Amino acid sequence: MQYALLLLFLVLAAVIALVFIIVYLSSAKSDDELKGMANPLQKRFWFLLILFVCLGIFAFITIPRSPYYLFAKEQPAKVVHVAAGQFFFTMSYKAINPDKPEGEMTIELPVNQLVEFRVTSLDVNHGFAIYSPSKQIVAQTQAMPGYVNVLRWKFKEPGTYTVHCLEYCGMAHQVMQTTFTVK
Amino acid sequence: MEAKGIKKNTAIWILAVLVLFVLSIILGIIMRLNQGGAVHLEPGTFYADMTVHGITMIGIWFVAGMAGVNFIMERYVKTSYWANTFALVMTVIGVVMLWVSTLIGDFHAGWTFLYPLPFKIAWSAWATPMFLWALAVLGVGWLVWVLSLMAALLKKYSISQVFAWQHFRNKNPEVETPPFVLISMVSLLGVLTCLIAAVVLLVLLFAEYYSHGTFVNDALLIKNLTYFFGHTIANEMLYLGLAIIYELFPEISGRPKWKTTWYVAIAWNLTLFFVLLAFFHHLYMDFVQPQGLQIVGQLASYLASLPSAGVTVFSVIVAVYRTKIKWSLSNLLFFIGIAGWVIGGVGAVIDATISNNFLLHNTLWVPAHFHSYNAMGNVLFSLGFFHWFSVEYSKRKGQERLSSLKLSFLLLGGIGFLAAFYVAGAESIPRRYSSYPVEFTSAKLLATLGAVFATVYLIAILLFFSSIFKRCLNMVLQRS
Numbered sequence: 001m002q003y004a005l006l007l008l009f010l011v012l013a014a015v016i017a018l019v020f021i022i023v024y025l026s027s028a029k030s031d032d033e034l035k036g037m038a039n040p041l042q043k044r045f046w047f048l049l050i051l052f053v054c055l056g057i058f059a060f061i062t063i064p065r066s067p068y069y070l071f072a073k074e075q076p077a078k079v080v081h082v083a084a085g086q087f088f089f090t091m092s093y094k095a096i097n098p099d100k101p102e103g104e105m106t107i108e109l110p111v112n113q114l115v116e117f118r119v120t121s122l123d124v125n126h127g128f129a130i131y132s133p134s135k136q137i138v139a140q141t142q143a144m145p146g147y148v149n150v151l152r153w154k155f156k157e158p159g160t161y162t163v164h165c166l167e168y169c170g171m172a173h174q175v176m177q178t179t180f181t182v183k
Numbered sequence: 184m185e186a187k188g189i190k191k192n193t194a195i196w197i198l199a200v201l202v203l204f205v206l207s208i209i210l211g212i213i214m215r216l217n218q219g220g221a222v223h224l225e226p227g228t229f230y231a232d233m234t235v236h237g238i239t240m241i242g243i244w245f246v247a248g249m250a251g252v253n254f255i256m257e258r259y260v261k262t263s264y265w266a267n268t269f270a271l272v273m274t275v276i277g278v279v280m281l282w283v284s285t286l287i288g289d290f291h292a293g294w295t296f297l298y299p300l301p302f303k304i305a306w307s308a309w310a311t312p313m314f315l316w317a318l319a320v321l322g323v324g325w326l327v328w329v330l331s332l333m334a335a336l337l338k339k340y341s342i343s344q345v346f347a348w349q350h351f352r353n354k355n356p357e358v359e360t361p362p363f364v365l366i367s368m369v370s371l372l373g374v375l376t377c378l379i380a381a382v383v384l385l386v387l388l389f390a391e392y393y394s395h396g397t398f399v400n401d402a403l404l405i406k407n408l409t410y411f412f413g414h415t416i417a418n419e420m421l422y423l424g425l426a427i428i429y430e431l432f433p434e435i436s437g438r439p440k441w442k443t444t445w446y447v448a449i450a451w452n453l454t455l456f457f458v459l460l461a462f463f464h465h466l467y468m469d470f471v472q473p474q475g476l477q478i479v480g481q482l483a484s485y486l487a488s489l490p491s492a493g494v495t496v497f498s499v500i501v502a503v504y505r506t507k508i509k510w511s512l513s514n515l516l517f518f519i520g521i522a523g524w525v526i527g528g529v530g531a532v533i534d535a536t537i538s539n540n541f542l543l544h545n546t547l548w549v550p551a552h553f554h555s556y557n558a559m560g561n562v563l564f565s566l567g568f569f570h571w572f573s574v575e576y577s578k579r580k581g582q583e584r585l586s587s588l589k590l591s592f593l594l595l596g597g598i599g600f601l602a603a604f605y606v607a608g609a610e611s612i613p614r615r616y617s618s619y620p621v622e623f624t625s626a627k628l629l630a631t632l633g634a635v636f637a638t639v640y641l642i643a644i645l646l647f648f649s650s651i652f653k654r655c656l657n658m659v660l661q662r663s
Contacts, residue, residue: 002542005533006609013526019500020522026505040501044446048493055485058536063481065538066467068474086303124300125402127468127545129613135622137542137611142468145299145402149470162622166545166613168293171226171305174616 002136067139071152076116078109080180084119084126084143087176089163098122107180111158117151119143126176127166133159142167155182188264189257190576192271194655196250197569199271200243201648203278204562207243208641210236212634218618219631227305229617230291237294238281242321244557245374245416246274247565248423249325252367253332254572255430259364260339266331273324280317284310293615295413298405302392312392319385326378333371336364346455347448354445362443366426369455370419376459377415384408406466414462418487421524421556422454424564425495428517431571435517437509438502447498450490457487464535468544477537484535488528496525512586513571519594520563527555530605545615547629548608551601558640559597566647573654578661585646592643599636603629 082089083096083103090096090103101122109115119128121143129140130153138161141151155161165176210232216222217229224232249270256262284290288310292300301311336345340360343349345368347360387405390398433441463480466472499521508514530552534543543549607629612619619626 002609002611005539005543006605009530009533009605012529016522016526016529020518023500023504024518027503027508028510040497044494044497044501047497048446048489051489051493055489055532059482059485062536062538063478066477067537067541068470068477124303125297125406129545131611135611135624137546140468140541140544141470144406144469144471147403147469147471149468151470164613164620168230168297168300168615170300170303171230171291173230174226174613174618175620177620 067141067151071114071154074114074152076152077113079116079118080107080109082117082119082128082143083122084128084165084176085122086124086170087165087172089128089165089176089178091178091180109155109180109182111155111182114152114154117141117153118148119151120148121145124169125167126169127164129164129166131162131164132157133161135162140166158182186257189254189262189267191659192264192267193250193254193572194576194658195271196246197572197655198652198659199275200247200250200565201569201652203239203243205641205644205648207236207239208637208644210239212637212641215630215634215637218616219627219634220618221631221634224617226617227289227291230293230615231285231289231306233615234291234293235282235285238285239278240557241294241413241417241420242274242278242281244561244565245325245420245423246270247569248370248420248427248561249328249332251427251565251568251572252370252423253328255363255427256332256335256367258430259361260335262335263331266328270324270328273320273327277317277321277324280313280320284313284317288313290314295409297409298388298400298402301388315385315388315392318381322378322381322385325374326382329371329374329378333368333375336368336371340364346452347443348452350443350445350448352445360443360448361430362441362447363426363430365443365448365451366422366429369451370422370426372455373415373419373422373458377412377419380408380415381412384412403466403469403471406469407462407472410462410465411459414465415459417553417557418458418461421561421564422458422491424520424561424568425491427568428495428521428564429498431568432499432514432517433502435509435511435514435571436502438506441498441502447494450494454487454491457483461487461535464537464540467537467540481535481537485532488532492525492528496521511571512589513567513574515586515590516563516567516570519590520560520567523559523563523597524556524561527552527557527560530555542611543608545613546608547604547612547614550614551604551608554604555601559601563593566651569651569655570647573651573658577654577658584650589643589646592639592646596636596638596640596643600633600640603633603636 081092081096083101090101091107092103119141126143128143129137132138139151139153141149160179160181163178165173214232217224253262253267289306290310291306304311344358344360347365349356387400391400429441433439460479460483463476464484467477533539534548534552610625612623612626
């Protein structure tokens, strides 16, 4: 999906660059006679209308796919509690005591079944980004002190997933990670 | 005396911005080299470097926009030399405090100083209050400056005139609001709003700091306030640059002055409103934020960019297409800058879509898009102004040399540097990592490539720097 977004961006960036180059060249070639653009007001109207409609369609398609609505009506097969701290993740099938955070040594999750992560922080803001075995983000949420963010996801591919902290949290932010297995 | 004073102050602002810009680019290159493994910094040093790079870049391009707007505003209304000077003094004091707190005190909570990280002290204990007081000093200086410019406009224009509301219905109103005045006022009001949010934010942070934990803040509220301030000021500084373009692009190009029409007036009034709601996109991954605000964030992010970008891009295209233009370095910089701004805007709109942000949030896609509309957009707007100002008002006119070389280096360096960020974002490589875990196989190579291209960009900036710097320094040193 990320590469599709990169491709979309590159195509749009190339079109914009091309338009600016064509407009610049049309000016550089222009003689003293001022020709300009015919019916600029009409073209501006259509330009803005097309932009507005495109963004409207984009919003209409994407908003229902927001993570808040994913699997909202289903019951999770597994619940995992996550407490993030400088610079570790504690993960447990049971609720975690913030004064004595203890988690499981290994976490195993079922493939193609709904998993619910209940994510909080014991100190500062952290990120909870789940990377697939091929090192692409598949899902993420934030870990915020005083709040529990609920993330629901179905893992389609078995293997070892890595969690990285994606909110800058201090000196060892770059090494804050953990793993779990999907079978 | 005051008009001359503003001119001299503008030259000082330009000198200060250029020096700090070069230093901050060097800090940025060092960060990319460290991520690439070519140099080795301790993580704390890297993050202090990252903090000072971010806050300095935001600060200098904000004041560059303000200085340019203040200088051009003198064409329409009388502005306050003293407010301008006060802001200059406070900015110098604030920047020195920021650099001392980060580079000596080792404060490294990031330029967004996201609560409660500044209070988890892993640096000199004095550095946290010094960083926060530095922001207060900057805030006071900028607040006074913004209020004085708004007051200057409101002395001449009524509220409805300054926002061009008379243009909504009447094609030829008695009082015409110049686009420069409209966009300046829209931007200044936005800046005022986010500075007020910064005051509330700082008061809350100081309350917790000085109560020694008796008073504890709410992390979600503080995050909302932080991004309301941080996102909005980063957006408004772009609009300050656009105000200058609306005034100078036609003038430098030898074309008739642009006029405010009903659609320009509506577009900028809509922008004023929607830009204040766009910051919610920074909290998409905080699922506890009310869902209605998340949707507002996505729609406002679209609607804030659509009218202003649509109208501005079209105005520039109409002004240039098949029209003989007096091209110079300044209007070329404006023209390329508009393209860079729009391309960065596309990257931003992709990221401001919640379902995409789920995959891109806090990856290198984020610095990719904001560096696009800053390094290849806003910086070019201001460089165009700096160049125009230094040539127009300097006694050392001379012929502009190496224009093609400067622009070629700027484009090559800028595009290469940004491409490394975008590809890394698509590869899910995290932002704000001092070094990368080995499993991110392409991260080091991309960081090194980014550093190489950023160095090419730096060479272009140094070429600009030398000519603009000499002329502005001459202006500052000459007796009035």
